[in-house]
Amino acid sequence: MVTVRAVTVTPGVPDSLRLVDDWPEPPPEEGAILVEAMAVGICGTDLEIVAGEYGEAPPGQERLVLGHESLGRVLEDPTGTLQPGDLVAGVVRRPDPVPCPNCAVDEWDMCRNGQYTEHGIKGLPGFARDRWRIQPKFAVGLDPALAPVGMLLEPTSVVAKAWDHIERIGARAEWKPQTALITGAGPIGLLAALLATQRGLAVHVLDRNTTGPKPDLARALGATYHTVPVAELDFEPDVVIECTGAPPVLLDAMCKAGPIGIVCLTGVSSGGRHMDFDAGALNRDLVLENNVVFGSVNANRRHWDLAAQSLARADHSWLNSLVTRRVPVSAYAEAYTHTGGDIKTVLEFTA
Incomplete structure (x- = not known):
């Protein structure tokens, strides 16, 4: 069985952060587009999950893969939505299965019944693993020039x-x-x-x-x-x-x-x-x-596309200055340790 490295926690259990070396390869059911992880950004939400304050593993699993501020490079996309080598980020939230009136029209950021799921936060594995999959509807292509800072797409x-x-x-x-x-x-x-x-x-x-x-x-x-x-x-x-x-x-x-x-x-x-x-x-x-x-919290696909346009026309050197610490995945624990001087910490998989 092919495996990948993944940064995981047991939700609700403080100090359960672990880098697992034998996490299963993402199954095709997660999405047609296979992505090689480049980096994930780390924010206060991640630190709160690591502290055991909240977080929810996928059904039937004990551990949750972290990472919702994603950046990767497409390895394969049989749908033709993106091409191998394209930069891509994954939309974090998925509409609830009922669905509520807003989720039914792809405004999952305004979900009314709370049954949505979120990569790396609530019920879905995150992007802090060597490879992940995504459905075309939730895959956002990025300008190639944004390779050093594309993980900023989610907060944007x-x-x-x-x-x-x-x-x-x-x-x-x-x-x-x-x-x-x-x-x-x-x-x-x-x-x-x-x-x-x-x-x-x-x-x-x-x-x-x-x-x-x-x-x-x-x-x-x-x-x-x-x-x-x-x-x-x-x-x-x-x-x-x-x-x-x-x-x-x-x-x-x-x-x-x-x-x-x-x-x-x-x-x-x-x-x-x-x-x-x-x-x-x-x-x-x-x-x-x-x-x-x-x-206001979260964002739907339209906002992700607007964010990608905003980043593409921004001063890329200024964007790069927002990233004050880059940590290789081998030193993952350092990335999830809060320091007062950081603006954005990034965990790098391809460093």
């Missing part, structure tokens, strides 16, 4: 969805946004800022880091970088994309937006923290200024 799809929904909401009125505030300068925040600059907006990025690569990466986009609290900013943005999940930041962000402003929440809070807050004042401002606050 998340912000592509956020911007898509912001613009749909904005269409409710005569709306010509000029200014965007991005709170948080991690990968999601910086990619949200990238897409904001591609829309011609005046972009402001707020983060508590005063040193390291984040200020320079924001300024390289032409954005203004801030380290003061949101409440102390001297302007009212038309759009706010909140990427920290920190309760004080997101509450101030909701209060800061200007008239008919739109606030998109992408950061997930841990909960359990209580704060004194004037909910009545927030309600008054939201109502009287016709503001909208909404949450």
Whole structure:
């Protein structure tokens, strides 16, 4: 039997991270397109799964293969959708089997019954293995020039969805946004800022880091970088994309937006923290200024395609600077160890 290396955990069991050398070759039922893994990006979701906070193995299996920020090269595609040698990333989420009304029309990012599955997270093996398979519908081809950074497609799809929904909401009125505030300068925040600059907006990025690569990466986009609290900013943005999940930041962000402003929440809070807050004042401002606050997570195929277009026209050297640590799969445990200075850590299979 042919086997591959795979980075796996036992979901719900802390410190069960293992590199398995004899994981089964991906079966054809997983998809017609066979892919050689090049790299996977690592994010907070992976670290939480490694910590045993959540995660779900495929039915009948004890272990879950990690990796949802994928990048690979096509080995074979009998469907002709892609050609051998093409760069490809795999869409993370699959529609639920019922399906709900949204999954039935390929908007699985808006699943209503929670029965969706996700590679490397919930019920499907991930992409952190030497070879994986994917169905053509969920295989996204990439510009060959994106070979060093194509694993950024998944987080970019998340912000592509956020911007898509912001613009749909904005269409409710005569709306010509000029200014965007991005709170948080991690990968999601910086990619949200990238897409904001591609829309011609005046972009402001707020983060508590005063040193390291984040200020320079924001300024390289032409954005203004801030380290003061949101409440102390001297302007009212038309759009706010909140990427920290920190309760004080997101509450101030909701209060800061200007008239008919739109606030998109992408950061997930841990909960359990209580704060004194004037909910009545927030309600008054939201109502009287016709503001909208909404949450956004995941992405459907259309957003993945939009993200691929955004990355293709971005400054590739800037994108490469987002990757602050590249770790070979032989040293896999180091990749899943959080360090304060990282923006994006990448686990490389073909290094």
